[in-house]
Amino acid sequence: MKILAVDFSNSSMKFSLYAENNELLVNGLFERIGFEGSKYTLFFNNQNISEEIDISNQDVAVEILLIKLQDLEFISSVDEIRAVGHKIIHGGNKYGDSVLINEFVISELEKLIDYAPLHTSASLKGIRAFEKALPTASMIGVFDTGFYKDIDEVNYLYPVPYKWYSDYGIRKYGFNGINHRSAVDAIKKEINNKNFKMISCYIDKVVSISAIDNMKCIDTSMGFTPLSGAMMATRSGDIDSSIIPFVMEKEGKSASEIVEDLNKNSGLLGLSEYSNSIIDIIEKAADGDKKCLIAKNKYIRRIVDYIAKYYVLLGGVDIISFTGNIGVNSAMLRKEIIEELEVLGVKLDLDLNSKNDGFMNISLETSNIDVYVVPTDEFLSIADETFKFIR
Amino acid sequence: MKLLCVNAGSSSLKFQVFEMPEEKVLISGYIEKVGIEDSFWNTKIDGKKIRGERYLKNHTEAVKVMLDEILKHKVVKDLSEIKGVGHRVVHGGEKYAESVLITDEVIKSIKDLTKLAPNHHPGNLAGIEAMQEALPDVPMVAVYDTAFHQTMPKENYLYPVPMEWYEKYGVRKYGFHGTSHKYITEEMKKKLGRDDVNLIIAHVGSGGSLSAIKDGKCFDTTMGLTPLDGIMMGTRCGSIDPSIIDYVCKESGLNVTEVTMMLNKKSGYLGITGHSDARDVEAAASEGDENAELALKMYNNRVANYVAQYYVELGGKVDAIVLTAGVGENGIEFRSNLINRLAPLGLTIDEEENSRIAGFKDKHEGIISGKDSSVPIYVVPTDEEIMIIRDTYNIITNK
Structure with a gap:
């Protein structure tokens, strides 16, 4: 079979x-x-x-x-x-x-x-x-939205006319759920316990961050569509929505065209005018390129913002995990993110962090929060789910 | 020296006459429903309140009523005693990082920026023009809501959108309520006895914004290109997935302007509960209205989110968290819920002290954090008018 x-x-x-x-x-x-x-x-x-x-x-x-x-x-x-x-x-x-x-x-x-x-x-x-x-x-x-089914309406509703929710289904759905769930499962297996609070950072071309309490996701950064939340390779993430009508009028474009720009020409690419890859941008910023430095700092800031607010939302955190291609492979990015979180008592083991050797705890023993690198395999997770139906 | 402070909204006009430099308020008042039926005004002088009503067609007529009140109550014998007028202007763009003497060029820039403050600039302009007509020889000063935030670093004010949107069209974070954030910062410098203060200021009223103050200057703020962004408000949505605009246009058949208008005027508390005033929402919640309860939690979460973000953004080096404006100054329950929500950052509340402080109580300001709180939490009433007048006085006397 x-x-x-x-x-x-x-x-x-x-x-x-x-x-x-x-x-x-x-x-x-x-x-x-x-x-x-x-x-x-x-x-x-x-x-x-x-x-x-x-x-x-x-x-x-x-x-x-x-x-x-x-x-x-x-x-x-x-x-x-x-x-x-x-x-x-x-x-x-x-x-x-x-x-x-x-x-x-x-x-x-x-x-x-x-x-x-x-x-x-x-x-x-x-x-x-x-x-x-x-x-x-x-x-x-x-x-991909399934992981978010437990989010409470306080966190999934937008403060827009309620009718938009009841008539058009406008709410936060969340995305990249298969990867986040897979990360949570890997942590559960490792620590042999379900009762933990975790912030899962999926950092790939797209970026999403989820807050997990006792195996259930209680909030996530992406929203009604995958455009919102953190800053990404070519997506803006959260911005003032008024930018859409404002730029429409300046450029004589339709709302859909502006939303397309926000999806395809924004994020790292839009700010750096150089690359959609955070790896390239970190390098170029180190060479003194100003736009790349701004793009890099903003990208990190947006991730740190979500970690900060989920820290409070969860009432403290046991685990921060990095998953997705970049989250798993860029030691430099992880280091810069964790440095911004020093005030929460997170401490990285710089040697372990630089190893890039699959699943591992990369925090110091004295860290208030355990930091894990968690490679995930989306297709394996889909296979797991699929086998459940035929076994 | 007598100076007049004017805050003209789309259908309202608030005013105060100050004796400067003593900062003494000689008269204050507000005129509402200008250009709408049932215009009325309330004037306050020597602790007495006087109400008047008559249909006022436009801001020129409102200004006339204001000046009549000032004369009638003998605040001045002759209008020539008014040596300067300070106007609140919402949007100064990137050009005006400070208050400025109003010239034709300034007026033109306010007109040009109307797109970015469509709810406010037409009223601001009408107020200035009406005042210039009434007092043609008196110097006038524009005090901008955005000015205080001009010290933000580039990485905080740029959006991750195509760079040319910034370079060509000025798409960036400007921030609003700057006059209030500045006033609170000045007050806290006095209270803490130093200038290099780090603060998180939550100006929460029917509109609302938070700011992170680093070394006494604005470092980040929640409102953006327009006052729509940031926390949830009385009728504004704050930060949402921007794709929602396009989707709702397609589903509802409304155009983008109409949907954006709904995000500004029909969202926030109003969208979820049918009430835009926090007090009405709290009352409904206490009677068991589930949507009202939900909306209060949504609101609380959003304010807490930004406090958490700014706490980390300032590296935990926060000298004080300050709550101000309508809800911040009076919302005893709001403050308690907010601070309890922030317990993971080591914040604690002195519930007794908290319940003593409100505009409708004897005590209007003070420290509401517990002794063991990681950061002291202050309630400080804001005073935008005094900031407007201080700037006006400084500009006029230095001339």
């Missing part, structure tokens, strides 16, 4: 194939689906295969994937794949826990398309494609 974990976005499909013991057999990426120059890449046994090939839609991508998996003998027949776990960005008010997908679920997801138009419609096409190709396999939906 094998399962697939998949993530469809606008024009791509990422996948991982797992055997029953959660062993990763092969993973890969189908890119530019529906565009010229489409190709796929498979990674396995320290090698990779890549081919430029016409991939006109999700159906074709799935078809090619299943043929390749058989050609390379990862599966003897498609029947071996018992389930496909789909990452779904937005479960709205409807879905928190993972769900077995049937026609009813699909019709509910269709109603949620507006919340994350590109992602959800791509996921729906992906679900249909797999249903067609694997008619006996179970389709499981794993929600």
Whole structure:
């Protein structure tokens, strides 16, 4: 028995194939689906295969994937794949826990398309494609917003007309939940205890920060959409909303175009006018580039702001964790963040911090708060959830 | 020397005449519903309150009523005794980091900045123009709400948006209520006996903003390009996911201006509870209104968030936390809930002392933190008018 974990976005499909013991057999990426120059890449046994090939839609991508998996003998027949776990960005008010997908679920997801138009419609096409190709396999939906289902209305409501919540579903949903949950699970396993207060920092191209009490998320930095919260590679995070109408008028653009600028041309890229990578920017700032220094300081400040407010919201904190590509790999960034938190009694072990050696506690024994580096694997988490439905 | 302080809103006009440099208030008053039916005014002189009412078509008529009151109560024998007028102006942009003598150029800049203070500048301008008409030879000074915040470092005032939005259009954090934050900072310098004070000031009223003061200067503040940003307020949302504007436009069919207007006038306490005044929300909550209770908690969280942020931003080196303005000065329950929420930072409250201090009680200011509190917490009533008049006096006498 094998399962697939998949993530469809606008024009791509990422996948991982797992055997029953959660062993990763092969993973890969189908890119530019529906565009010229489409190709796929498979990674396995320290090698990779890549081919430029016409991939006109999700159906074709799935078809090619299943043929390749058989050609390379990862599966003897498609029947071996018992389930496909789909990452779904937005479960709205409807879905928190993972769900077995049937026609009813699909019709509910269709109603949620507006919340994350590109992602959800791509996921729906992906679900249909797999249903067609694997008619006996179970389709499981794993929600990136699901981790936030326990947030109290005090924290998820915005102080806007209440009707916007009841009529349009305007509230904080939170994102990157699969990663945050995976970090919390890893900590629970390590300290063998559920009763801890934790601030989980997911720092990748996107950044989100969650406050967790006794395994439950009580607040998170992203909001109605993934635009808000901390500053990110190309997203602004929280700003004065009045900037939208103000710049619209100056540039003669629509609100959607400005929101697009806030998503794609802001954050580190917007301020530094140099790079969307905090790693590049830290380097350039050290060389004395002023815009990069401002971008770096602001980026760190916004993360520190969230840690400070969640420290108070949680009533003190036991653990701060760093996850996501940058959170796990940039010792420099972690050091600078923790230095800003000295007043809370957090102390980093600089040697351990610089090791970059997977899961580890990198704080000094005298630190009031334990600081962990927690590599997470989103596809493995999706696989875990998926296996639960078929075991 | 007699100086007049004018704070003209879109449909209101507040005024005070001071004897300077003694800082003695000779008369004060406010005129409401200018340009709306049922205009009325209240004047206070020698502890007596006098009310008048008559339809006032515009600010010119309101100014006439004000000057009549000043003459009628013999504050001055002749208007020529008024040697200067200080005007509150909300937005000075980047150009005005200090109060300034009003010239044609200043008036033009106030007009140009109307987009950034649409609720306030039309009233501010109407007030200035009406006063210039009435007292053409008297020097007038503009005192800006944004000026005090001009000392913020660049990394605190820039938004993480395309840099050219700042360079071309001036998109940045300006901050507001600066006159109040400045007054409190000056008061705290006196109380603490030094100039290099580090403070967290919470100016919380129907509007509200917090600021972090480092070495006696503004280091960060919660309001932004406009007064919409920061904490939740009586009718304003404060900081929200900016994508909400676009989404609500599409769902509701309203345009961006209308949705932004709703964020300014129909949100905050009003959006959640139907009441915009904190006192009404508290009353509803005590009668078991669940949304009112919810709104109070939301509000409390948002204020606490910024105190926590600024506490860390100042590296914990905070000489005092100061609560001021309507809710800060009078909200006994608000203060208690806020400080209890901040216990993880080592803040404690002296509940008894807290319950003694309010505008409607004998004691109007004092220290409400417990003896073991990591930071002392003060209640200090703000006085924007005196700041306006001090600046006006300084500018006029140095001329």
